[in-house]
């Protein structure tokens with residue numbers, strides 16, 4: 127089957143596929159994006175594609191730090207790819223916003239060149255939680271091997287932080303206004319964290335430079351949201367059928383798509399308001415609500431559901447006792463930790479999130495959400511737990527996703543199965559050392575370094591609630607076991 131490319135684009139119109147209606151040959155590169163994974167491609171690239179319809183400055187240079195996969199798939203397609211929007215009805219849209227695809231480890235100079243180019247007004251990133259190389263207290267982990275490497279080899283970095291620090295230095299020297307640097311990862315206060323990391327990196331060698339970054343560079347915080355299952359063969363087949371051409375790497379998402387950006391962008395940026403992006407002073411309120419209510423619930427479904435042998439979010443939310451438990455966790459524990467912005471009604475938000483989880487057209491694997499638990503759980507659950515502990519609110523339900531993660535790690539460890547997590551080297555042996563005794567196993571997890579905030583690691587109340595939750599989940603192997611395990615919680 128012929129594959130998607132610019133030359134055959136016009137034939138798609140007759141098939142009802144939405145196409146870029148701007149002159150792609152005239153598109154300029156105004157955005158450099160790090161991490162061209164599925165989420166970026168259904169989300170920020172979609173918004174840029176919208177923006178390009180009225181302003182041709184917002185083409186994207188995609189940068190993968192290591193992996194060649196997206197470049198190899200999309201370069202022969204002239205950067206084109208399809209988003210399948212799967213909801214009550216399916217629709218297909220070809221995105222034309224990708225101008226260039228680089229792999230940093232192969233072409234570091236080209237990446238730097240793009241970052242330094244004054245036409246680059248936005249640098250965006252979806253490199254996942256681990257890509258930021260942060261310590262648990264939020265500072266830059268200067269002992270991280272990649273950060274060490276970048277400090278020693280500033281002009282040929284490996285990390286986003288290293289690239290930004292070097293490029294900003296050049297822009298300062300050349301006196302060109304720096305770009306806005308926009309983290310789009312699911313980290314609380316993502317912009318502040320990235321800013322702190324870049325400033326701390328720069329400060330290692332040049333205090334003046336660090337001050338300049340603090341004063342001159344905007345790192346807005348953002349909230350990003352759209353449920354994006356990984357691409358699978360079923361999607362490839364579905365898209366090929368809709369297009370009549372093969373797309374080597376289509377992506378899929380639900381219809382819901384939201385981007386909230388802090389209102390401190392400088393210089394020319396896309397007309398975000400016109401393409402449905404919210405620019406606000408209260409991004410923190412949106413971000414917290416989303417990270418806790420949506421992502422916290424997701425991780426809970428992922429770990430508890432996996433123990434019960436369930437496969438997808440839809441399967442998990444269709445189990446009444448698990449759905450009931452997650453609702454209580456959202457409506458009581460997470461909600462009471464939030465002070466929402468005026469524009470956000472938390473009850474309506476919870477209803478909407480639950481309805482999204484119940485979208486039968488989206489096959490979102492629990493195994494995908496279960497990745498990188500050590501990086502995700504701090505923002506999704508531990509923050510709320512620290513606050514609940516300090517305010518003397520209940521923590522029993524909040525312990526369930528954590529205890530489920532312990533069991534998940536234990537079961538993987540005992541079967542010798544790999545754990546996808548940057549801390550896998552610690553987690554796999556830890557899982558193997560577990561013996562099923564709740565006190566023993568929970569103590570092992572509580573001794574995990576670089577995960578727990580001290581107030582939680584040292585709390586007897588936390589330990590005993592974790593032990594209780596761990597015991598409850600011990601014998602969960604099927605969906606039928608969930609009622610007994612979660613019943614009265």
Ligand code: CS2
Pocket residue numbers: 312350351352353354420421424425494495496502
């Ligand atoms: C999910 C998120 O994989 C995960 O951990 O919780 O990717 C989630 O689907 C998105 O944040 C939704 O916006």
